[in-house]
Amino acid sequence: MNANTAQASDNASNYSQDEVDLRVDQVIRRAIDRNIPGLADIPQSESELEVGVSPKELVYSRETARLYHYESMSDEVYRVPLLFVMSPVAKGYIMDLAKGQSLVEYFLRRGHDVYMVDWIAPRANQKHLGFGNYVQDLVGDCVDKVVEDSGEADITLVGYCMGGILSACYTALNPNGPVKNLACFTTPINSDGMVLHKRWVSSSNFDIDRLIDELGNIPTELINQSMQALRPLQRNAGHLNLLNNVKNDEFVKAHLRFDRWAVDQLAMPGEFARDWTNDFLKKNLFVKNELELNGQKVDFGNITVPFLHVAASFDHIIPEASSKDLIGLVSSEDKEEIVVRGGHVSLVAGGNAMYRLWPKLDEWVSQRAE
Numbered sequence: 001m002n003a004n005t006a007q008a009s010d011n012a013s014n015y016s017q018d019e020v021d022l023r024v025d026q027v028i029r030r031a032i033d034r035n036i037p038g039l040a041d042i043p044q045s046e047s048e049l050e051v052g053v054s055p056k057e058l059v060y061s062r063e064t065a066r067l068y069h070y071e072s073m074s075d076e077v078y079r080v081p082l083l084f085v086m087s088p089v090a091k092g093y094i095m096d097l098a099k100g101q102s103l104v105e106y107f108l109r110r111g112h113d114v115y116m117v118d119w120i121a122p123r124a125n126q127k128h129l130g131f132g133n134y135v136q137d138l139v140g141d142c143v144d145k146v147v148e149d150s151g152e153a154d155i156t157l158v159g160y161c162m163g164g165i166l167s168a169c170y171t172a173l174n175p176n177g178p179v180k181n182l183a184c185f186t187t188p189i190n191s192d193g194m195v196l197h198k199r200w201v202s203s204s205n206f207d208i209d210r211l212i213d214e215l216g217n218i219p220t221e222l223i224n225q226s227m228q229a230l231r232p233l234q235r236n237a238g239h240l241n242l243l244n245n246v247k248n249d250e251f252v253k254a255h256l257r258f259d260r261w262a263v264d265q266l267a268m269p270g271e272f273a274r275d276w277t278n279d280f281l282k283k284n285l286f287v288k289n290e291l292e293l294n295g296q297k298v299d300f301g302n303i304t305v306p307f308l309h310v311a312a313s314f315d316h317i318i319p320e321a322s323s324k325d326l327i328g329l330v331s332s333e334d335k336e337e338i339v340v341r342g343g344h345v346s347l348v349a350g351g352n353a354m355y356r357l358w359p360k361l362d363e364w365v366s367q368r369a370e
Contacts, residue, residue, distance in 0.1 A: 052093035054104050059115075060145040063126055064088070064269070065138040066118045067145055073108040078369035080180055081113040081150040085139060085163035089266050092118035095160070097349050103358060110362050112369070113150060117142045117163070122269040127216040130271035131279070132293035135169045143170065147178050154180035156365055160348060161186055161318060165286065168300060168326065169293065175302040181368045183308040183361070184326060185347050186318045190287040191280050193321030201281045208277045212270035220265045287325050300329035306368050307335040310347060310357065317344040336364065 060067040084104075086092040095116065096104040107114050117139060122129060129138075146155050157179045159167030164187030171179045191198055200206060211218060268276075285291040291298040309327045311320045320339065327337050338360060346352040 050098065052096045053099055054096050054102060054108065056116075059149050060142060062138060062141055063129060063133075064119050064122050065142060066120060067142045068092075068116045068118060069149060070104055070108055070114040070116070072113065073105070074111040077111050077113050078366065079152060080154045080156050080369040081115060081146055081152055082107060082156045082158060082365060082369075083143065083146050084114070084116040085142075085157065085159040085167050086116065086118055087160060087162035088119050088134060088166075088272065089268055090119075090161065091264055091266065092116050094345065094349050101349065101354070103348050103353065106354070106358050107362065107365075110366070112362075112365065115142075115146050115149075119266055121220075121267045122217050124216050127212070127270035129269040131275035134272060135166050135293055136173065139166050139170045140174075143178055154178055156181040156183070156369065158183040158365075159185065159187065161344070162188065165189065168303065168330075169291070169298050171305065172298050172300050172302045173293070173296055175304065179305055181306045181308075181365065182303060183310070183364070184323075185310045186312055186315050186323055186344055187309065187326055188280070188286075188318050188322050189326040189329070190322050190324075191282075191284045192287075193319050193323070194281070195319075198281055201277050208274050212274060215270070217270050218268040218273045220267050287329070289329065300326070301331045303330040304332050307332040308361075308364050309335075309337045310361070311337065311339045312342050312344060312347050313339055314342060315344045315347075 055071040056068040057071075058066060059069045084092070084095055086095070096102045099105065104114055104116070143155060143157070147153060155178050157167045157171065159165070159182075164184035167182060168184055168187065168189075171177070171182050188194065201208070211222075279285045279291060283290075286298075289297075289299055289301070307327065307330050309323070311323050313320060315323075324337075327335055338357070340347060340352065340357050342352040342356075347357060
């Protein structure tokens with residue numbers, strides 16, 4: 001983090017509750033007044049952005065889930081396939097940003113058989129999809145399809161952000177299932193560590209039931225605005241940094257890719273948003289081991305497979321205080337935590353990830369991939 005970014009980031013948690021309430025009211029009123037139906041007008045392919053360029057095949061789709069299998073880039077491939085699970089509100093091309101700057105490409109060249117669960121925006125008739133549907137139906141189906149498609153009984157499951165908690169919940173509910181290894185990147189587990197998020201949903205102007213009644217799905221505008229509220233001046237600081245490097249073509253291209261992805265969020269199904277708001281942000285059921293999905297208790301103590309947790313020390317979206325308790329909840333004897341200096345996105349993309357994290361992740365996965 002450079003000095004300009006640090007200064008511009010602001011400590012949003014120092015805002016008064018009145019300031020938070022005002023901001024919540026402004027964003028929600030704008031979303032409802034514009035009658036946004038939660039159907040983001042976004043392309044199904046990012047080819048025009050020159051991102052997500054590693055060759056891949058769509059092998060399964062259901063509702064908002066898309067399962068891709070990437071073409072091998074190595075003559076020798078590890079036995080256990082690797083399945084990345086993205087956050088349901090983020091697009092997967094951050095894992096495959098550009099040639100030479102792609103986590104997917106890196107793992108393919110290191111001899112891994114790579115799959116990814118990516119997501120598309122929910123349609124109006126998919127507003128009923130809740131957190132349990134994503135864990136048990138969508139992620140569950142994709143895991144089964146990887147087993148079928150690869151011909152292997154085991155997989156390594158790697159979840160990013162909310163994709164991490166989906167992966168952890170799936171593994172906890174299926175302790176005898178195909179997951180041989182589990183890795184979670186910057187995964188929210190304790191909402192007490194997400195101070196402004198909690199203050200946002202605790203505002204008297206925030207009514208999740210009203211939002212769902214009015215809009216069906218939660219629109220991208222509301223998600224983007226809530227994220228920007230965490231560091232209101234950071235994007236401006238980034239643009240200043242861009243001007244300082246405007247003659248560096250590679251810097252400009254990389255900046256524009258990151259900047260596009262940061263605002264290229266997906267709408268959230270209404271029921272998923274209700275579950276996330278009530279069960280995680282308000283009741284904090286995850287860290288208490290009190291979450292139930294369709295009548296089944298999600299006990300993270302059921303996770304006994306090799307486990308890796310990765311956190312970022314300057315993550316403002318999922319602060320380390322929100323993710324650090326996960327490793328203590330799992331029962332795995334083989335478990336490890338890596339804390340990387342950087343932010344939420346720099347865990348998976350950019351120079352910080354390429355040189356600090358990717359080699360460590362490859363080493364951890366490779367040692368457990370036979």
